[in-house]
Amino acid sequence: MAGSLSVLAPDGVPEITAGDDLAAVLLDALAPEQVVEGDVLVVTSKVVSKAEGRVVTGEREEWLERETVRLVAVRGATRIVRNRLGLTMAAAGIDASNVASGSVVLLPEDPDASARALRRAVARRSGANVGVVVTDTAGRAWREGQTDIAIGAAGLTVLESFAGRVDAHGNELAVTAPAVADEIAGAVELAQGKLGSRPFAVVRGRADLVLPVGDDGPGAATLIRPEGADLFGYGAREAVLRAVGGQPGDRAPFGAPVGAEELVAALSRAGIAARPGPAGDVICAAERRAAVDIVAFAHGWAATESGTDLRLQPVSP
Known part of the structure; x- marks a missing residue:
């Protein structure tokens, strides 16, 4: 039929x-x-x-740490993580139902x-x-x-x-x-x-x-989308904290560096005047260095001082 x-x-x-x-x-x-x-x-x-x-002995929280590759978001007691299989799930997919007390089921x-x-x-x-x-x-x-x-x-x-x-x-x-x-x-x-x-x-x-x-x-x-390709590598709050922290190991979930024009547009939305440079870079004033660093990090770029300006270049995640 x-x-x-x-x-x-x-x-x-x-x-x-x-x-x-x-x-x-x-x-x-x-x-x-x-x-x-x-x-x-x-x-x-x-x-x-x-x-x-x-089926393993122990509490969910104990095994959650072992099964987690990266914390994506946390809201109260709920933790959304990317687990060792690359899946983004609550509690790494660990299940505590239909098993004896004190045991959990791993994927x-x-x-x-x-x-x-x-x-x-x-x-x-x-x-x-x-x-x-x-x-x-x-x-x-x-x-x-x-x-x-x-x-x-x-x-x-x-x-x-x-x-x-x-x-x-x-x-x-x-x-x-x-x-x-x-x-x-x-x-x-x-x-x-x-x-x-x-x-x-x-x-x-x-x-x-x-x-x-x-x-x-x-x-x-x-x-499973590759790391950095799912557009939502971090929760909304976590993305802000990671960009402010600026640790190199936190770059990958933000994805590949954007183009110069897209970065200029992003900086503009943050109230920062910028322009494309002559060598595929981006130039902007240095007075809001902290904000520039945060926006640049989230878009796969990094800033260095160049005279009185900042020069931004893409960075491999």
Whole structure:
């Protein structure tokens, strides 16, 4: 049926513990339903972590420090961080629910590798070529609530590209790139339910997204924007503090240096008169040196004295 998509999230999945064979548990939970060619299997990161022995003893705050690469924002007790996987999440994605008191669940060591292993195991047991998505829950900037996203994937096109294609009116779709792995994760969460104890699901109807046998694809890691390219490397307050502090190690999240004209415009918005220099640099008066340094840092530049003026040049992050 055109435009048809089905999601099956079975009940009756037993508690997963370290060393469990997820493929066997998943296929048993689905019985008598059979996995078929072109299905997309979706599994929550929590059961992957439990099977891989990622339940650890200790408090969330203790493990948060270990899993954090960079603090993005803090508001009261809430800490948004970029974790070791490159994901920007509250509490680094560490989960303290559905585990014994005094323990927490860390994200899988390598979610894409976990997805690849599950794909191979399912293929051995069922003979079917499937795609696999490992999901976790995350908030979104500008939006209330949370939704599930793909943090691991194998055998699946995770990002479709419509660049160069045209719509029905002849308009070119220059930057339209649906994150289909995330869309699948969100759709599946509706069937699983947060309290449904349904950590597995089968999505049927998008076999076109499943890659050939032997091709695991780039994985969900390709959905993560590189450091400095997401435009929101720090929270609003944290960005001010980092720019004022001016530490070299804090440059990368601000992104690559802007062009001279963009820096001149930024300085102008801050009430600082500036002009492009003769050698690709920017020249401005020195009387507001502190403000110039802050604006320059946030835009990937640095100022040095040049006579009575300041000379600004781009700096590699």
